[in-house]
Amino acid sequence: MAIMVNLDVMMAKRKVGLTELSERVGITLANLSILKNNRAKAVRFSTLNAICRELNCQPGDILEYIPTADDGLEIIED
Amino acid sequence: MKQNASKLSRVLEIVVWALMGLTVAMLIALPWVVNLMMDLNSRSADWDPAFWEIRYLITLGVSGVAALIMLWQARTLLHNAAKGEIFSMKTVRCLKVFSVEALVTSLFYVAMLFFGMTKFSVGIIALAFALGGLIAWVFAGFFREAYEYKQENDMTI
Numbered sequence: 001m002a003i004m005v006n007l008d009v010m011m012a013k014r015k016v017g018l019t020e021l022s023e024r025v026g027i028t029l030a031n032l033s034i035l036k037n038n039r040a041k042a043v044r045f046s047t048l049n050a051i052c053r054e055l056n057c058q059p060g061d062i063l064e065y066i067p068t069a070d071d072g073l074e075i076i077e078d
Numbered sequence: 079m080k081q082n083a084s085k086l087s088r089v090l091e092i093v094v095w096a097l098m099g100l101t102v103a104m105l106i107a108l109p110w111v112v113n114l115m116m117d118l119n120s121r122s123a124d125w126d127p128a129f130w131e132i133r134y135l136i137t138l139g140v141s142g143v144a145a146l147i148m149l150w151q152a153r154t155l156l157h158n159a160a161k162g163e164i165f166s167m168k169t170v171r172c173l174k175v176f177s178v179e180a181l182v183t184s185l186f187y188v189a190m191l192f193f194g195m196t197k198f199s200v201g202i203i204a205l206a207f208a209l210g211g212l213i214a215w216v217f218a219g220f221f222r223e224a225y226e227y228k229q230e231n232d233m234t235i
Contacts, residue, residue: 031235041233 004064007036010055025050080162087159094153098146105142112138137190144183151176165221165228173218180211 011021022032027047034040035047048059055062104111112134116127151172158169187204 027235034233035235039233040235041230043235047235 002066002068004066005035005038005040005062006064007032007051007062010057010061011036014055014057016055021051021054024054084160084162087156091153091156091160094149094156098149098153101142101146101149105139105146108135108139108142133190133193140186141183144179144186147179148176148183151179165224167222167225170218170222170225173214173221177211177214177218180207180214184208184211 011018016024018032018036019029022029025032025047027050031040035043048062051062052059112131115134116131119130155164155169155172155176158164158166158172163169184204184207187200187207191200191204
């Protein structure tokens with residue numbers, strides 16, 4: 001999977017803990033942990049909306065696309 | 079509704095345990111059961127006891143073991159349903175084992191048709207097991223797909 005979730009970076013910038021964020025967003029700590037550790041298979045827009053609202057950020061601040069060999073792309077290193 | 083289904087699964091699990099107990103008892107008492115069947119069927123003049131004794135022993139013995147294996151799979155399935163884990167790989171495996179077992183039993187009954195058990199009922203039993211086995215195989219495919227959808231859904235935050 002080439003989509004990386006940089007939730008921990010944004011949480012550190014806003015100085016918000018995992019438990020506090022899970023309560024504010026309205027999802028369980030376990031699910032937020034799954035998301036933070038890049039084990040989620042999909043994210044609902046409603047969840048993304050709530051996270052961006054609570055962390056005052058854009059989806060691009062949390063989600064990052066890193067191409068891998070599995071994507072059938074040729075990776076050229078500079 | 080979910081709670082009612084869970085309660086029903088538990089009740090059915092108890093019923094399946096009882097059936098398994100009966101099957102084990104029948105397997106243990108097999109020699110006496112065969113003797114009883116021999117006594118009940120020894121009416122015609124051309125009755126050959128040795129011929130029928132072996133066939134009854136083999137048929138009932140194999141049927142008993144096959145029934146026990148299938149009942150165990152059914153018990154596992156019901157146990158998973160009662161725990162709320164019906165859409166899991168354990169259920170898919172149960173259904174596949176059940177299916178293979180039913181098909182093998184069906185083949186056994188077809189073979190018995192060629193070894194003296196030429197009654198119409200034996201053919202019907204073979205057909206019923208074959209059909210049951212195929213349906214279980216198809217359901218295993220459905221449950222596998224349901225499991226994959228559930229996995230996807232569980233990992234959607």
